[in-house]
Amino acid sequence: MERRKVMKQKQAARRKVSRRVNKKHRAKRDGQNRDGAVRRNRKSIRAATKMTKGTPGTVRKNGAPIRSRRVPAFRNPKTELEAAIQRFIDLYDFAPIAYVSFDRAGRIEEANLVATELLGEPRDRLIGRPFAFYVGDLDSFLRHLLYCRTSQQQVETELELKPRKGERIPALLCSRPITSTTRNGALLYQTAIMDLSERKRAEQALRESRQRLQATYERAPIGIVESSPEGKYVGANEEFCRILGYRKEELLQRGIKDVTHKEDYSREIKLHRQLVAGEIPFYEIEKRFVRKDGAIIWTQILRSLVRDADGTPLYTIGAARDVTEHKAAEEKLTWLAAYPRDNPNPILEFDLETNAIYYANPSTFESFPDLQRLQLRHPFLVRVLQAAKPLLEGKTKAVHAEINVGKSCYAATAVRIPKTRRLRVYSSDISERKHAESALREAKALLEERVRERTQELRAANIGLEKEISRRKGLEEEILSISDREQQRLGQELHDGICQHLTAVAFMARSVALRLKNHRVIEVSDIEKIAQLVNDAASDTRDLSRALHRIDIDAAGLVDALRDLVDREILRIPCRLEVKPSFHIEDDTAAAQLYRIAREAVINANKHAQAREIVIRLERLPRGMVLRVTDDGVGCSNGPKLAPGLGFHIMNYRAQLMGGRLEIDSPKRGGTRVSCYLPNKALQSRKKENARSGLPGKIANALAALI
Numbered sequence: 001m002e003r004r005k006v007m008k009q010k011q012a013a014r015r016k017v018s019r020r021v022n023k024k025h026r027a028k029r030d031g032q033n034r035d036g037a038v039r040r041n042r043k044s045i046r047a048a049t050k051m052t053k054g055t056p057g058t059v060r061k062n063g064a065p066i067r068s069r070r071v072p073a074f075r076n077p078k079t080e081l082e083a084a085i086q087r088f089i090d091l092y093d094f095a096p097i098a099y100v101s102f103d104r105a106g107r108i109e110e111a112n113l114v115a116t117e118l119l120g121e122p123r124d125r126l127i128g129r130p131f132a133f134y135v136g137d138l139d140s141f142l143r144h145l146l147y148c149r150t151s152q153q154q155v156e157t158e159l160e161l162k163p164r165k166g167e168r169i170p171a172l173l174c175s176r177p178i179t180s181t182t183r184n185g186a187l188l189y190q191t192a193i194m195d196l197s198e199r200k201r202a203e204q205a206l207r208e209s210r211q212r213l214q215a216t217y218e219r220a221p222i223g224i225v226e227s228s229p230e231g232k233y234v235g236a237n238e239e240f241c242r243i244l245g246y247r248k249e250e251l252l253q254r255g256i257k258d259v260t261h262k263e264d265y266s267r268e269i270k271l272h273r274q275l276v277a278g279e280i281p282f283y284e285i286e287k288r289f290v291r292k293d294g295a296i297i298w299t300q301i302l303r304s305l306v307r308d309a310d311g312t313p314l315y316t317i318g319a320a321r322d323v324t325e326h327k328a329a330e331e332k333l334t335w336l337a338a339y340p341r342d343n344p345n346p347i348l349e350f351d352l353e354t355n356a357i358y359y360a361n362p363s364t365f366e367s368f369p370d371l372q373r374l375q376l377r378h379p380f381l382v383r384v385l386q387a388a389k390p391l392l393e394g395k396t397k398a399v400h401a402e403i404n405v406g407k408s409c410y411a412a413t414a415v416r417i418p419k420t421r422r423l424r425v426y427s428s429d430i431s432e433r434k435h436a437e438s439a440l441r442e443a444k445a446l447l448e449e450r451v452r453e454r455t456q457e458l459r460a461a462n463i464g465l466e467k468e469i470s471r472r473k474g475l476e477e478e479i480l481s482i483s484d485r486e487q488q489r490l491g492q493e494l495h496d497g498i499c500q501h502l503t504a505v506a507f508m509a510r511s512v513a514l515r516l517k518n519h520r521v522i523e524v525s526d527i528e529k530i531a532q533l534v535n536d537a538a539s540d541t542r543d544l545s546r547a548l549h550r551i552d553i554d555a556a557g558l559v560d561a562l563r564d565l566v567d568r569e570i571l572r573i574p575c576r577l578e579v580k581p582s583f584h585i586e587d588d589t590a591a592a593q594l595y596r597i598a599r600e601a602v603i604n605a606n607k608h609a610q611a612r613e614i615v616i617r618l619e620r621l622p623r624g625m626v627l628r629v630t631d632d633g634v635g636c637s638n639g640p641k642l643a644p645g646l647g648f649h650i651m652n653y654r655a656q657l658m659g660g661r662l663e664i665d666s667p668k669r670g671g672t673r674v675s676c677y678l679p680n681k682a683l684q685s686r687k688k689e690n691a692r693s694g695l696p697g698k699i700a701n702a703l704a705a706l707i
Contacts, residue, residue, distance in 0.1 A: 098193035101178070102131050106145050109180070109188055118171075118193060120164035136160035136168050148175050148189045158196065170196040223299070223320035229276045229313050231256040231269065243299065243322050245292035261288035261296065268301075275305050276313050286323065298327040345428040346410075350376060352392075352421040367429065368405075380405050380412075384425055388414045391423070402430070409434045475649060493540075501537035505530055553595040554588040561595050562616055565602060573606055573631075575614040582620035590678060593654040594627050597662070601629035601674040604647050609633025609672060624660075624679040632671040651676070 092099060098115035102108050111119075111126045119126065119134050135141040137159045144157035154176045160168045175191040217224055223240030227233055232255040241248050244259055251259075260268055264287040271283040282304040289297050303318035340347045346364035348371075350357045355376050365371060371378050376385070380403060387401035391414055399414045412427040508530045515522050553561050559579055566575040585591055598616055605614050611633030619626055648664065651674070655662040660678040667673050 098195070099190065100126075100131065100193060101180070101188040101190045103186065103188055104145075104149060106131050106141070110190075115193060118163065118169065118195065119161065120166065134161055134163065136162040141173075144173055144175065145189075148177065152177060161193070170200045172196055223322070225318050225320060227256060227272075227303075227316045227318065229315070231272060234315055240320055243291075243297065243320060244289055245295075250292075259289050261290055264288050272303070272316065275303060275316060278305075281305075286327075297322060297324045299323060345426070347424070347426055349417070349422055349424045350381065352423065358422055367408075367410075367427075380410065380427075381425075384412055384414055384423075387412070388423060391416055403427075407431070497540045498537050501533045501540070505533045505537070508533070553592040555585050555591040558585065558591040558595055559618070562598060562618075565595075565599055566614075566616060573609075573611055573614055575602060575606075575616070578615060578617040580617075580619040583618040583625060584620070585625055585678075587658075590658045593658050594676065594678070597651045597654050597674075597676050598627055598629055600647055600651050605629065605631040605633065605672065611671060621677075624677060626678070627676040629674045630667065630671060632669070635666040635671050 092110075093112045095112055095114060098118045099110070099112045100108050100115050101110035107128055107130050108126050109128075111123055113123075116123050116126060121129075121134075132138055132141055140157055140159040144155060144159070147155045147157075154174060156175075157173045159171065159173065161171045162168055172194040173191050174194065175189040178188055178190045180186050180188045218237050220237060220239060223243050224237045225233060225240045226235035233252050236248060236251050238248075241251055244251065246254075246259075256268060256272065257265055268285060268287055271280070271285060274280050275283055282302065284300070284302045286298060286300050289299055291297060300321045300323045301318050303316050305316050306314045308314055340359075340361045343361060344363050346361065346367045348357060348360040348364045357371070357375060360371065368378060368380055371380075376382070383403045383405075384401070387403075388399050390396045391399045397415065401412050401414075403410050403412050408429055408431045410427045411430045412425055414423050414425050416423055508526060512522055512526055512530070559577075562577050566577050585594070602614055602616065605611055609631040611631035614629065614631045617626075617628045617630070619628075648662075652662045655676050655678075658678055660676055663675045663677070665673055665675070
């Protein structure tokens with residue numbers, strides 16, 4: 001109740017002051033004073049004003065009089081105070097900024113008209129209500145109120161107001177402590193409420209503008225780069241980083257010199273210095289950059305200078321565009337423009353309407369010297385026109401033909417220029433290629449002929465190889481058969497020879513023993529017969545062992561071994577050895593093979609020749625040494641012609657091991673002659689193995705074991 005009473009008194013005082021001010025304004029308007037008297041005009045007031053002249057100190061140094069101030073004839077302090085109060089009230093109420101005054105608790109004590117409009121409440125409802133009711137952010141207001149209590153300075157806080165109607169309003173509270181004369185000196189906080197809506201909208205627009213500008217800077221399809229006056233990069237957008245292949249952090253650690261091609265840097269830095277010095281407003285240049293991966297790219301740079309308000313250079317800004325493909329296209333166009341002129345092959349174009357040559361490159365006139373004179377009557381063009389009939393009829397887009405002109409041959413391609421009657425002919429001299437093709441065909445035919453011949457040879461060799469394989473299989477079977485026969489022969493010889501002798505010795509020894517037992521006389525002849533039988537058995541055993549034992553023959557013992565061979569009593573046919581003085585051999589391997597060949601030939605003659613004599617002869621011919629074993633038996637021609645046996649293959653194999661050859665023939669006087677020729681070259685080389693051997697290793701080992 002007391003609070004309402006105080007508020008009513010304040011309102012009554014305000015109305016009273018307001019009525020006085022209004023009465024004063026009406027009196028001024030009607031030409032009367034406040035008490036109703038007629039107001040004097042300005043001249044009467046000036047006449048009533050006392051002016052003092054000529055008094056001491058009223059003259060200036062230059063002699064001019066100093067006029068004293070005008071002193072009003074009357075003053076009314078009360079009236080002036082009321083007018084000042086009313087003027088303050090008017091300024092407060094009609095100020096363009098909202099003003100409120102609240103106490104320490106935050107209750108509103110005063111509010112002007114703009115504040116009522118801002119908060120959407122009439123003044124009588126605002127007075128006495130806590131200001132927190134109209135604040136959207138209560139914590140900010142309480143913090144502001146706390147600062148007001150603890151500080152004697154102006155306190156400013158940004159927060160949002162919550163009017164009774166409408167949206168929230170961003171505002172700035174500027175509070176300063178004052179002493180109220182109408183509140184008995186109470187401490188109030190006079191607060192100016194500044195509507196920040198326009199400023200916030202402007203800030204938002206500025207932020208959006210900056211964001212758009214930054215997005216334009218970063219997302220621009222052209223590279224943008226900022227450089228210091230010294231040439232160091234201070235900013236770059238994504239496109240420029242992509243062009244050079246660097247990350248932004250890496251690029252900002254480099255400068256123009258670090259990424260510019262060394263051949264273009266001097267030209268670039270010269271223009272950059274002129275730009276910073278103010279000699280040129282901008283510059284445009286095409287230069288090469290060196291990417292991070294080392295690749296060279298062409299770019300077009302347009303650069304200008306940014307200065308501050310004093311004109312001091314801040315940085316340069318440049319726009320870069322990758323023109324690598326453009327440069328490649330330009331080079332290609334340049335190459336295409338020079339292609340007909342520099343092409344070593346003839347290129348020409350002629351018009352069928354005017355029957356004249358429209359264009360011809362220098363190579364055309366070099367290839368066809370009389371083309372300028374004959375024009376379309378030239379044999380080359382005549383044949384081209386004949387081949388280009390489908391092209392002129394629109395059946396095809398291009399015609400290819402090979403044209404012979406004299407001794408030369410040209411491959412020509414004719415195309416029709418769209419929407420014209422002109423033909424363009426591309427040609428190249430293929431004479432060398434034609435000659436090469438002809439030579440290639442001849443070489444191919446020759447190669448095919450040689451392949452056929454070689455195929456026939458291989459077929460014949462294959463047949464021979466198959467025969468050899470078959471023969472070797474037969475030899476293996478024959479070796480097994482011979483092994484069985486040799487075993488049978490050995491058994492037969494042991495049974496018929498040694499066993500018979502031993503049996504006879506046993507009977508005679510038993511007879512002698514019985515005679516001794518009966519004390520009968522023993523004849524010396526019986527004992528001698530026993531001794532003779534034992535000696536015969538020993539001799540047969542020795543001969544058999546010699547036949548079975550493999551004798552190692554060297555070059556020095558060859559002749560002695562052959563003498564021992566012909567002296568053996570096992571031979572049924574007489575045999576003799578003839579050695580010419582010219583015969584000489586040093587190779588031990590060859591000597592051993594010759595001995596075995598001679599022994600095989602002697603054994604065969606002893607078994608099958610039915611001869612009266614066998615002769616072994618060693619002699620020297622101009623081409624080398626010769627071993628011959630000759631008999632006077634039935635010979636090779638008396639019986640039917642049979643395939644060579646195992647003995648022949650064995651002897652032939654041994655001759656091949658020495659590098660020689662074996663021959664078997666019949667002399668004119670009859671019989672058989674086995675000859676082994678050993679060339680001098682084979683004796684000198686002393687080859688122990690021959691690649692032309694006709695028998696495999698296992699057969700050779702078996703033969704060596706059998707012989």
